[in-house]
Amino acid sequence: MSDDIPFNKKLDLAPGRVEEVVPGIRRILADNPSPFTFKGTVSYIVGQGDVAIIDPGPDDERHIGALLDAVRGETVTHIVVTHTHRDHSPGAALVKAATGAKTYAEGPHRAARPLHIGEAPRLDASNDTDFRPDQPLAESDVVSGSGWALEAIPTPGHTANHMAYALRGRDLIFSGDHVMGWSTSIVAPPDGAMSDYMASLEKLARREEALYLPGHGDVIRNAPRFVQSYIRHREGREASILHRLGKGATDIPTLVRAIYIGLDPRLIRAAGLSVLAHLEDLVTRGMVATEGAPSIAGTYRLAG
Ligand SMILES: [Zn+2]
Numbered sequence: 001m002s003d004d005i006p007f008n009k010k011l012d013l014a015p016g017r018v019e020e021v022v023p024g025i026r027r028i029l030a031d032n033p034s035p036f037t038f039k040g041t042v043s044y045i046v047g048q049g050d051v052a053i054i055d056p057g058p059d060d061e062r063h064i065g066a067l068l069d070a071v072r073g074e075t076v077t078h079i080v081v082t083h084t085h086r087d088h089s090p091g092a093a094l095v096k097a098a099t100g101a102k103t104y105a106e107g108p109h110r111a112a113r114p115l116h117i118g119e120a121p122r123l124d125a126s127n128d129t130d131f132r133p134d135q136p137l138a139e140s141d142v143v144s145g146s147g148w149a150l151e152a153i154p155t156p157g158h159t160a161n162h163m164a165y166a167l168r169g170r171d172l173i174f175s176g177d178h179v180m181g182w183s184t185s186i187v188a189p190p191d192g193a194m195s196d197y198m199a200s201l202e203k204l205a206r207r208e209e210a211l212y213l214p215g216h217g218d219v220i221r222n223a224p225r226f227v228q229s230y231i232r233h234r235e236g237r238e239a240s241i242l243h244r245l246g247k248g249a250t251d252i253p254t255l256v257r258a259i260y261i262g263l264d265p266r267l268i269r270a271a272g273l274s275v276l277a278h279l280e281d282l283v284t285r286g287m288v289a290t291e292g293a294p295s296i297a298g299t300y301r302l303a304g
Contacts, residue, residue: 004236005229008181011039011218016066021219022172022211024048024148028070030063032087035266036126038182038216041087043067044174046167050146052078053101054165054174055215056091064094076101077145081133082176082215083162084109089131104143105133106154106161112193116293119190127191137163150174155204157197158185164204172211175220179204179227182217184234188273189294194234194281201231234278241278242302245288250299252276272296 013019015031026045033039043063044054051074057063076099081089084105092103109129137143137152144150149168155178156162165174177185178200187197205227212220220226240259249255252272256263260271276296282288289303 005184005233006226007183008218008220011182013039013042015040016062018045018066018070021213022170024170025167025213026070027213028063028066030057030060030087032058032060032063035264036186036270037087038180041215042213042217043091044213045070046150047146047148048074050075050077052076052080052143052145052148052150053095054080054150055082055088055176056095058087059090059094061094064091064098067091067095068098075099078143079103080143080150080165081105081131082164082174082178083159084128084131085126085159085177086128087126088176088215089128092131102134103131104135104137105131106138106152106163107136108132108161109191110160111190112156112160112196113190115190116295119295142168144168153203153207155200156193157187157200158192160191160193160196162200166207166209171209172213173204173207173209173223174214175204175212175223176215179212179220179223179230180214180217181212181220181226184230186270186274187277188270189277189280192277194277195284197277198231198234198281201227201234205231237274238278238282241275241282242287245300245302250301252279252296252298252300 013029015029021027028043030041041057043057046052079092079101141152150165153164155164158177212223244258255275256271280294283294290298290300
């Protein structure tokens with residue numbers, strides 16, 4: 001989709017196989033590959049003996065079975081969730097039923113803004129609206145267990161409730177779907193919001209952790225530089241949208257065709273929502289005008 005971000009499209013990990021990705025942290029790949037999930041969701045096990053599971057993944061008994069096998073003889077003390085998409089949080093209920101561990105997350109699923117009249121949550125099928133954390137988390141809250149401590153970093157944008165977690169003393173962040181090594185993150189209104197997303201990237205860019213362990217794809221090394229390239233990529237996309245509007249494009253399908261060259265057809269709808277996310281942000285900042293609330297079927301022009 002873009003060659004300005006140093007993506008890593010490799011992941012040598014078979015579904016269900018447990019691997020120590022860095023000392024003291026194991027990962028297991030769920031078998032749910034797709035154009036949105038890459039090779040599948042990566043679940044993490046933090047610690048040894050008494051452990052936390054980060055993002056148990058989809059409602060998939062084989063994956064949950066592999067996770068529970070990986071921690072046989074150990075005690076799961078915490079289940080930590082980055083956000084409420086169906087490929088990340090539904091497995092929490094299964095792991096909780098098997099282990100009795102408490103669940104931790106920012107909160108239940110919610111939209112980033114009130115719905116407009118006639119609007120439905122557009123990527124509804126991807127949302128897990130059943131999940132409710134036992135313990136809601138806020139900025140700087142620390143969840144700690146035996147030999148590890150996770151600091152909550154609210155990172156709204158991909159979803160309103162997205163939370164990244166820094167592993168204290170270890171120079172690494174579990175970045176969920178906010179920053180991934182294989183692709184940009186999807187920001188789709190009304191569940192996601194571009195202004196929030198950019199602010200969350202700026203927040204991570206101010207941090208020093210070198211290593212990110214994402215919800216999809218391999219480890220991201222040199223993470224601060226990678227985050228900068230994510231920011232520049234979004235700024236470039238915004239510039240492209242403004243450029244195309246200046247040249248007379250007025251609707252989202254035209255913008256998508258002009259900007260996303262060679263796009264996988266299965267991603268056209270998501271690309272349209274991503275452009276809508278940029279337009280919402282540009283309308284809020286007074287740079288683009290539209291009739292009424294920004295919508296996927298709306299017409300747009302440069303303001304002023
Ligand atoms: Zn997601």
